[in-house]
Amino acid sequence: MEFELTEEQRLLHQTVRDFSLKVIAPGARERDSKGEFPRELFKEMAGMGIMGMIIPESYDGACLDYISYTIVLEEIARVDGGMALSVSAHNSLCTNHIYLSGTEDQRKRFVIPLAKGERIGAWGLTEAGSGSDAASLQTTAVLKGDKWVLNGEKVLITHGSVADTYVIMASTDRNRGKKGISAFIVEKGIPNFKVGRVEDKLGMRGSDTASLIFEDCTIPDANLLGRINEGFIDALKILEGGRIGVGAIAVGIGRGALEEGLRYAKERRQFGQPIANFQAIQWMLADTATELDAARLLVHHAAFLKDHGVRCGKEGAMAKLFASEAAMRATMKGIQIHGGYGYTKEFPVERYFRDAKLCEIGEGTSEMQRIIIAREIFKTDP
Numbered sequence: 417m418e419f420e421l422t423e424e425q426r427l428l429h430q431t432v433r434d435f436s437l438k439v440i441a442p443g444a445r446e447r448d449s450k451g452e453f454p455r456e457l458f459k460e461m462a463g464m465g466i467m468g469m470i471i472p473e474s475y476d477g478a479c480l481d482y483i484s485y486t487i488v489l490e491e492i493a494r495v496d497g498g499m500a501l502s503v504s505a506h507n508s509l510c511t512n513h514i515y516l517s518g519t520e521d522q523r524k525r526f527v528i529p530l531a532k533g534e535r536i537g538a539w540g541l542t543e544a545g546s547g548s549d550a551a552s553l554q555t556t557a558v559l560k561g562d563k564w565v566l567n568g569e570k571v572l573i574t575h576g577s578v579a580d581t582y583v584i585m586a587s588t589d590r591n592r593g594k595k596g597i598s599a600f601i602v603e604k605g606i607p608n609f610k611v612g613r614v615e616d617k618l619g620m621r622g623s624d625t626a627s628l629i630f631e632d633c634t635i636p637d638a639n640l641l642g643r644i645n646e647g648f649i650d651a652l653k654i655l656e657g658g659r660i661g662v663g664a665i666a667v668g669i670g671r672g673a674l675e676e677g678l679r680y681a682k683e684r685r686q687f688g689q690p691i692a693n694f695q696a697i698q699w700m701l702a703d704t705a706t707e708l709d710a711a712r713l714l715v716h717h718a719a720f721l722k723d724h725g726v727r728c729g730k731e732g733a734m735a736k737l738f739a740s741e742a743a744m745r746a747t748m749k750g751i752q753i754h755g756g757y758g759y760t761k762e763f764p765v766e767r768y769f770r771d772a773k774l775c776e777i778g779e780g781t782s783e784m785q786r787i788i789i790a791r792e793i794f795k796t797d798p
C-alpha cells in the first residue's frame with residue numbers, strides 16, 4: 417500500500433478543499449439551523465463530478481478510485497457533515513447499487529441521470545422494526561402479472577423526501593429470510609408511494625431523512641434490480657463500501673474540530689497568554705491529531721483493498737468503528753478547548769459534535785461493526 421497520494425489525488429484533494437471552503441462552508445450553519453436540504457448546492461456539486469464519483473465515465477461518472485472517493489468525502493465533511501452524508505448516500509448506496517446490480521437498460525435510464533446529478537438518489541433498507549437486524553424487514557413485493565406490488569414502510573431514509581430515484585429492499589419470499597429479499601428501483605411520483613415523516617434530527621440536519629410508505633404500489637418488472645432474492649446479498653456488498661465512506665466522513669468532521677481547536681487555542685488568552693501554551697490544551701490536540709491520522713490510515717487501507725478488488729468487510733468495519741469513535745472524542749475535545757463558547761452556536765464545534773454522532777449509528781452501529789470484526793477475527797486461528 418502506498419502511503420503517498422498520487423499526483424491526481426493531491427490535485428483532487430486541493431480542488432475539493434477549495435470548493436468546500438468557498439462554496440459549501442458558507443451556508444453550513446444556516447442549513448443546520450433550518451434543517452433544509454439544499455437542492456441548488458447539490459446541483460453545483462454535481463457540476464464538479466461529485467454525484468457519480470465511483471461510476472465509470474461511460475455512464476457519465478467521474479471514475480474515481482475509492483481512495484479518491486474518501487478524500488472527497490473527508491473534505492466535504494470537514495466543513496459540512498450533512499452534505500457529506502448526502503453525497504455518500506447518493507453515490508455509494510443508491511447510484512452504486514444500480515450500477516453494480518443493474519441491467520444495461522437500468523444503468524442507462526437511472527445511473528446516468530444520477531451520476532450527472534439531474535436526479536437525487538435514496539436507498540431504503542431500514543424499517544421501524546428492522547434496523548441492525550435488517551434481514552427481518554417486513555416490506556413485501558408480490559409479482560402480479562408483469563408488475564410488482566409493494567407494501568410496507570421504510571424509515572430513516574436519507575433523501576427520503578427529496579429523492580427522484582429510490583432503491584428499495586423488500587421481501588419476495590418470506591420463507592427464505594435474507595435469501596428471500598430483492599431490490600427494486602422506485603421512481604418518485606408513482607401512485608401509492610408517498611413520503612411519510614420528515615425527521616427533525618440532532619445533527620446532519622442539512623441532509624434530508626424521511627420515511628417512505630408503499631400501499632399497493634405497483635412497479636414494472638423491469639424495475640427489479642439484480643437477481644430475484646439476491647437483493648439483501650447485494651445490499652451487504654453495497655454497505656461494505658458505504659462504511660468506508662462513513663469512516664471518511666468521520667475523519668473529516670474530526671478534522672474540523674481539530675482545526676477549529678487549533679485556531680481557537682492560538683487566539684484565546686487566559687492568565688495573560690494564549691491557551692495554546694497550556695500543556696493540557698496541547699495534549700488534547702495532540703491526541704486528536706494522532707487518532708485522526710490513525711483513522712485516516714484505516715480508511716485508506718480499506719479503500720485500497722476495495723480498489724484492488726479484495727473483500728474488505730473487516731477492514732471497512734474497523735475503519736468506520738475507529739474513525740467514528742475518534743470523531744466523537746475529537747469533537748468533545750474541540751468543545752472543551754472552546755470552553756463555554758464551545759457550548760454555544762457561535763462556533764461550529766457543537767455542530768461537528770452533533771454531526772459526528774451519526775457516524776456511530778448510520779450504515780451499521782458501532783456494536784454491529786464490532787460483531788463483524790469479531791466474526792472475522794474468530795475465523796482465523798491464532
Ligand SMILES: Cc1cc2nc3c(=O)[nH]c(=O)nc-3n(C[C@H](O)[C@H](O)[C@H](O)COP(=O)(O)OP(=O)(O)OC[C@H]3O[C@@H](n4cnc5c(N)ncnc54)[C@H](O)[C@@H]3O)c2cc1C
Pocket residue numbers: 505538539540541542546547548549571572573574575617620625774777778779780781782783784
Ligand atoms: C441520519 C440517518 C440517516 C440514515 N440513512 C439511512 C438510509 O439512507 N437508508 C437506510 O436504509 N437506513 C438509513 N438509516 C438507518 C440506520 O442505518 C439505522 O438507524 C441503523 O442501522 C441502526 O438501526 P436502528 O436505528 O433500528 O437501531 P437498532 O437496530 O434498534 O439498535 C438499537 C441499539 O441496539 C444495539 N443492537 C442491536 N442489535 C444488537 C446486537 N445484536 N448486539 C449488540 N447490540 C445490538 C444497536 O447497536 C443500538 O445501540 C439512517 C439513520 C439515520 C439516523
